[in-house]
Amino acid sequence: MEAKKAEQLRQTVLELETRMRIKDVATAVAITSPTSVPTMSRSMTVSGQDSDSEYSWNRAPSVYEALRASAGTAHLLESLQEQVRRKEGEVTQLQADIAQLERSREAIATELVHLSETNSSLEKELDALRDVKERHEALEQKYNLMMQLYGEKEEEAEELRMDLADLKEMYRTQLNQLLLNQTDDEDTA
Secondary structure (H helix, E strand, O other), rough: OOHHHHHHHHHHHHHHHHHHHHHHHHHHHOOOOOOOEEEEEEEEOOOOEEEEEEEEEOOOOOHHHHHHEEEEEEHHHHHHHHHHHHHHHHHHHHHHHHHHHHHHHHHHHHHHHHHHHHHHHHHHHHHHHHHHHHHHHHHHHHHHHHHHHHHHHHHHHHHHHHHHHHHHHHHHHHHHHHHHHHHHHHOOO
8 A cells, every 4th residue: 555655646746747858848948938939810701710720920029929928938038937836846855755654665565574474483482382282281181180090099998907807806805805705715724
């Protein structure tokens, strides 16, 4: 879009420069002796219509007309010079606008390159982060599975400890019972 604006400004500048050159040529022709500049006029046909094929060259016929034309020419010349100055100002402003747009375009291009490099770097970091996250999830699953297995083994060990304590108690009870029976048998004997 910036390039399109810049191109439009360039075309406008070229068009204005062309118009100024044409006006400069017209001014130069007007400044030179107006009585010696031939003018081309169409001759009218009897019916009052222009004839495309009939042209004649005429010179200014009198000194009075030349003076009147030169007075109008001076005013016209001043007017044209003022227009030229305005157009030159416009051209200068448009050239400054073009330069500003080109600087903006260069700055934007530089920023685009920087952002592209940053984006590429961030994409690489994102890929690395995804890999780390996947490995973390896999390790977390293994950890949870191991904790579950550890919990089951801990429950089994606790049950075995309780069974062992029960067996010890039963063994003591049986041993005590056996000792009591032996002592009773010895006392009765």
